[in-house]
Amino acid sequence: MSEPAYKLKIRNLRKTYGPVIALAGANVDMREGEFLTLLGPSGSGKTTLLMAVAGLLQPDGGEVWIDGRLATYMPPNKRDIGMVFQNYALFPHLTVAENIAFPLRMRKVDEATIKKEVTRVLDVVRLPQVAERLPRQLSGGQQQRIALARCIVYKPSIILMDEPLGALDKKLRDQMQLEIKHLAVQLGITVLYVTHDQEEALVMSDRICLMNEGEIEQLGTPDELYFRPTSVFAADFLGESNLIKATVSAADGSAVTLKAPGGATVKAAPARFEVRNGQQITFMVRPENVHILGSGEKADNEVTVKLDDVVLVGQVTKAYSKLGGESKLSSTQLTRVGTRMPKAGEEVRFGWSVDSTVLVADKRPGAAA
Amino acid sequence: MTTVNQMRAIHGDKVYKARPNWHAGLPLIPVFVFLALLFFFPVIQLLTLSVQTKGELSGVHYMRLFESDVYIRSLLITLKVSFYTTLICVIAAYPLAYMLATASGQTRNSLILWVLMPFWTSFLVRTFAWLVLLGRNGPINKWLQGLGLLENPLEFFNMVGTMIGMVHALMPLAVMTMLSVMETIDANLPKAAATLGARGGQAFWRIYFPLSLPGLAAGGLLVFITALGFFITPTILGGGRIMMIAQLIIEQVEQLLNWGFAGAIALLLLLTALVIFYLYDRLLGMSTLSGSGSADRSAAGGGGGMIGRGGAYVGGIFINVIGWICDRFGELVEVVRPIRPDRPRKTMSRTIMWITGITMLVFLSAPSFFVIPVSFTEGGFLEWPPEGFGTRWYDLVFDSPTWRAAGIRSFSVGVISALLAMAISVPAAFVLTRHKLKGRTIYMSLLLSPLIIPRILIAVALFYSYAYVDKFLRIGLIGSSLGLVLGHAMLAVPYVVVTVMAVLKNYDYRLDQAAWSLGANKARTLWHITFPLIRAGLLAAFLFAFVTSFDELTIALFVSGGLATTLPKQMWDDALLKVSPGLAAASTLILIFVTSMIFLAEFLRRKASKS
Ligand SMILES: Nc1ncnc2c1ncn2[C@@H]1O[C@H](COP(=O)(O)OP(=O)(O)O)[C@@H](O)[C@H]1O
Numbered sequence: 020m021s022e023p024a025y026k027l028k029i030r031n032l033r034k035t036y037g038p039v040i041a042l043a044g045a046n047v048d049m050r051e052g053e054f055l056t057l058l059g060p061s062g063s064g065k066t067t068l069l070m071a072v073a074g075l076l077q078p079d080g081g082e083v084w085i086d087g088r089l090a091t092y093m094p095p096n097k098r099d100i101g102m103v104f105q106n107y108a109l110f111p112h113l114t115v116a117e118n119i120a121f122p123l124r125m126r127k128v129d130e131a132t133i134k135k136e137v138t139r140v141l142d143v144v145r146l147p148q149v150a151e152r153l154p155r156q157l158s159g160g161q162q163q164r165i166a167l168a169r170c171i172v173y174k175p176s177i178i179l180m181d182e183p184l185g186a187l188d189k190k191l192r193d194q195m196q197l198e199i200k201h202l203a204v205q206l207g208i209t210v211l212y213v214t215h216d217q218e219e220a221l222v223m224s225d226r227i228c229l230m231n232e233g234e235i236e237q238l239g240t241p242d243e244l245y246f247r248p249t250s251v252f253a254a255d256f257l258g259e260s261n262l263i264k265a266t267v268s269a270a271d272g273s274a275v276t277l278k279a280p281g282g283a284t285v286k287a288a289p290a291r292f293e294v295r296n297g298q299q300i301t302f303m304v305r306p307e308n309v310h311i312l313g314s315g316e317k318a319d320n321e322v323t324v325k326l327d328d329v330v331l332v333g334q335v336t337k338a339y340s341k342l343g344g345e346s347k348l349s350s351t352q353l354t355r356v357g358t359r360m361p362k363a364g365e366e367v368r369f370g371w372s373v374d375s376t377v378l379v380a381d382k383r384p385g386a387a388a
Numbered sequence: 389m390t391t392v393n394q395m396r397a398i399h400g401d402k403v404y405k406a407r408p409n410w411h412a413g414l415p416l417i418p419v420f421v422f423l424a425l426l427f428f429f430p431v432i433q434l435l436t437l438s439v440q441t442k443g444e445l446s447g448v449h450y451m452r453l454f455e456s457d458v459y460i461r462s463l464l465i466t467l468k469v470s471f472y473t474t475l476i477c478v479i480a481a482y483p484l485a486y487m488l489a490t491a492s493g494q495t496r497n498s499l500i501l502w503v504l505m506p507f508w509t510s511f512l513v514r515t516f517a518w519l520v521l522l523g524r525n526g527p528i529n530k531w532l533q534g535l536g537l538l539e540n541p542l543e544f545f546n547m548v549g550t551m552i553g554m555v556h557a558l559m560p561l562a563v564m565t566m567l568s569v570m571e572t573i574d575a576n577l578p579k580a581a582a583t584l585g586a587r588g589g590q591a592f593w594r595i596y597f598p599l600s601l602p603g604l605a606a607g608g609l610l611v612f613i614t615a616l617g618f619f620i621t622p623t624i625l626g627g628g629r630i631m632m633i634a635q636l637i638i639e640q641v642e643q644l645l646n647w648g649f650a651g652a653i654a655l656l657l658l659l660t661a662l663v664i665f666y667l668y669d670r671l672l673g674m675s676t677l678s679g680s681g682s683a684d685r686s687a688a689g690g691g692g693g694m695i696g697r698g699g700a701y702v703g704g705i706f707i708n709v710i711g712w713i714c715d716r717f718g719e720l721v722e723v724v725r726p727i728r729p730d731r732p733r734k735t736m737s738r739t740i741m742w743i744t745g746i747t748m749l750v751f752l753s754a755p756s757f758f759v760i761p762v763s764f765t766e767g768g769f770l771e772w773p774p775e776g777f778g779t780r781w782y783d784l785v786f787d788s789p790t791w792r793a794a795g796i797r798s799f800s801v802g803v804i805s806a807l808l809a810m811a812i813s814v815p816a817a818f819v820l821t822r823h824k825l826k827g828r829t830i831y832m833s834l835l836l837s838p839l840i841i842p843r844i845l846i847a848v849a850l851f852y853s854y855a856y857v858d859k860f861l862r863i864g865l866i867g868s869s870l871g872l873v874l875g876h877a878m879l880a881v882p883y884v885v886v887t888v889m890a891v892l893k894n895y896d897y898r899l900d901q902a903a904w905s906l907g908a909n910k911a912r913t914l915w916h917i918t919f920p921l922i923r924a925g926l927l928a929a930f931l932f933a934f935v936t937s938f939d940e941l942t943i944a945l946f947v948s949g950g951l952a953t954t955l956p957k958q959m960w961d962d963a964l965l966k967v968s969p970g971l972a973a974a975s976t977l978i979l980i981f982v983t984s985m986i987f988l989a990e991f992l993r994r995k996a997s998k999s
């Protein structure tokens with residue numbers, strides 16, 4: 020059942036710790052050269068999944084295929100994977116060069132090649148001058164790059180990274196995100212990456228696997244996750260969102276018509292799951308897609324609301340209101356010189372398009388993408 | 389016992405910085421005056437004495453050391469016994485420490501209690517337990533015979549018995565020292581090695597072992613230095629065949645009253661210890677001893693210099709060879725038991741480690757309990773199995789005025805010396821934790837030095853100084869409780885300082901600042917905020933000091949004379965006279981007493997931490 024096109028195939032992977040279900044049957048496929056990120060809040064099972072792929076923990080059930088070979092219970096040293104730990108796990112008693120040489124030594128590569136390869140990867144990560152230093156003599160960012168170098172030097176099938184940037188400060192993190200991404204593209208390596216930072220996931224990934232309480236909530240491209248979340252959790256976790264409960268009044272192939280709180284009629288893009296007339300459902304619209312309509316302006320969906328609050332947060336201004344007095348609905352506008360922003364207490368018309376109105380399931384939909 | 393561990397905690401990182409001002413160091417004065425009078429001055433005096441005869445400078449005593457081969461031979465025996473003790477301790481302690489270091493938090497804490505068990509139970513009690521266990525008619529011989537392995541009982545009371553007793557006594561020290569270093573090793577490192585392609589054996593020998601080496605070396609050093617000064621175990625379990633240096637010193641003082649010569653022998657011991665320290669420092673660097681070097685200062689780093697480089701080179705070869713062997717072995721195992729990717733695998737090495745570790749734990753904790761059944765014998769001898777069941781020997785102990793007096797005296801000396809040690813050490817601990825004093829390291833080393841100088845030397849020096857003071861002032865320090873209290877308090881100072889510093893380090897200083905900001909003055913803050921919060925730590929320090937005194941024999945041996953005896957001294961005298969079940973009864977009583985103290989302390993601590 021192995022298809023060599025997939026670098027990594029995970030089937031029904033399960034792991035429990037006593038009563039805690041750390042991983043409830045995960046299914047993931049990764050193509051060669053893909054950058055896939057496991058994203059989710061702390062405790063959602065990301066590390067567990069990664070460790071199972073690395074062979075550092077034994078799952079209770081399911082299968083892991085690496086490069087078309089079954090590897091579920093293979094010891095880590097036989098898997099041909101590379102792993103970058105959050106604290107880098109550089110060997111403190113070995114120099115940078117010895118650290119990088121370690122995986123080659125374990126593979127019984129001859130000394131001359133080792134020397135050449137170490138120099139090569141140090142150039143790749145742009146740190147040729149630190150070869151003879153000990154890890155603790157390097158800055159956090161440098162250690163990070165050496166940890167990466169130690170992985171790419173033996174060209175493993177997949178490189179796993181568990182929150183590798185968590186220990187760095189914001190600025191360095193932003194820089195390293197791009198650097199890792201470029202390196203991955205440049206060398207064509209397949210990366211399975213873990214983070215709880217949605218921005219990081221959006222910046223780096225080809226695809227994102229959103230996890231929640233041991234289950235895969237949604238798996239798709241950053242665009243899909245952002246613009247077409249399938250569940251309340253996904254909509255809420257990535258970016259800001261207005262989540263409003265409504266009732267389905269009509270559904271056809273091109274749109275779903277909803278009755279929103281306060282009696283307004285809202286048209287939403289077709290759902291990716293089945294909806295019935297009269298069903299209670301939640302729709303999501305991003306604040307930046309909700310515009311304050313000027314007189315004469317039209318939109319697919321329009322509601323009239325009283326503003327509770329208007330706040331200028333630097334480059335954007337946020338206007339808060341409640342739909343039908345209960346469901347929070349906010350709009351985010353770019354702050355520009357000269358545009359008059361309405362004040363709190365004023366009545367305004369909010370408008371947004373059908374496309375930006377996404378129906379989301381309260382619970383995780385049965386199958387992941 | 390957790391000294392090194394705690395020292396690491398203290399040297400670690402955070403030290404509350406305050407403006408250094410001269411009066412910040414004032415609380416250090418009492419403890420240093422105390423140590424100067426009871427430790428530095430006596431030791432120096434004894435050493436001066438050793439280069440004098442009849443008040444004149446002379447090397448007579450030292451010449452005598454080399455005139456006959458008695459002393460050199462004894463030194464060699466001492467070195468030999470210490471060396472083998474260290475070797476066995478280190479090898480046996482390593483798997484246990486490794487097991488503890490890699491166990492999960494809850495398991496680890498309860499297992500550590502079992503390691504410390506022998507430490508808490510009286511030293512003499514343990515030695516007597518071995519006396520029972522290893523006797524000609526003891527359980528070990530009986531079992532071996534019962535299993536048909538032996539015809540005639542083995543004679544253990546020689547080198548073998550001595551080694552067993554000493555290893556048992558010193559292994560907790562090795563375990564705790566190693567553990568303190570292993571705890572600093574990042575658990576991700578072996579995992580990283582595995583993902584990089586290393587087999588279990590390779591990952592262990594190339595990564596974990598070099599990183600744990602400072603702990604192994606420090607543990608070995610502490611065991612060796614402590615073993616050099618041993619005399620109780622070789623006397624009781626050596627069957628008169630083992631004559632260690634400390635025993636010669638006692639002989640010179642007790643029987644021949646030759647102070648100068650005793651000082652010379654003691655100096656020989658001290659010099660030996662210093663040479664060992666020196667070599668150790670060259671090879672590995674002293675910082676590993678305090679744990680401040682933490683794990684990343686490995687053997688490969690070395691102490692520099694010829695010896696250090698040589699050591700690193702040999703170490704490198706050793707690691708390569710053993711790594712190679714592990715690989716071959718691993719390949720062999722894979723041939724016999726191929727890897728199945730579709731089935732969970734059991735790791736054999738962990739099972740082996742646990743079996744070894746648990747065996748060591750049983751070895752450490754079980755013997756103490758053996759005195760209990762033996763003490764209820766109705767027979768006249770220490771024997772196994774005990775004859776009948778009765779409290780005959782307990783009645784004897786309770787009815788004897790000597791035992792009763794000894795018990796009362798041990799208890800009161802313990803309490804008073806512990807209080808005294810607390811009174812002078814706690815302020816010093818506060819200052820050393822909270823103020824960035826100049827020369828802090830020197831202060832620390834001085835405060836800890838009573839731990840490093842062989843205790844027998846301290847005892848002899850103290851005895852001589854007491855005699856000297858008594859001659860002029862007629863206080864009667866010798867043979868008095870006062871002399872004992874002072875001596876025991878001095879021994880307890882390092883333990884108290886280290887324990888309290890460890891507690892204070894974890895104490896949030898800002899709580900005090902909050903109290904001050906709320907209008908409490910410093911004294912009230914101390915009383916209402918700081919003390920209640922660190923009460924558990926203070927109690928632990930007090931217990932440490934109390935048990936140190938309660939179990940102390942070396943100083944008691946010299947300083948308490950005549951009827952004024954302590955429990956360990958009384959047991960010692962009795963044992964030299966005749967080993968009777970009365971000793972087992974006394975041992976059992978001490979065991980019960982000390983154990984209940986510990987449980988009480990633990991109970992109070994739990995209660996305090998709950999509220
Ligand atoms: N060794 C363990 N023992 C018990 N529970 C664990 C262990 N490791 C993880 N868990 C639990 O499994 C769940 C998933 O953990 P993890 O995979 O580490 O999450 P994440 O990496 O997303 O933060 C959590 O609820 C966590 O408490």
Ligand SMILES: [Mg+2]
Binds near residue numbers: 062065066
């Ligand atoms: Mg995690």
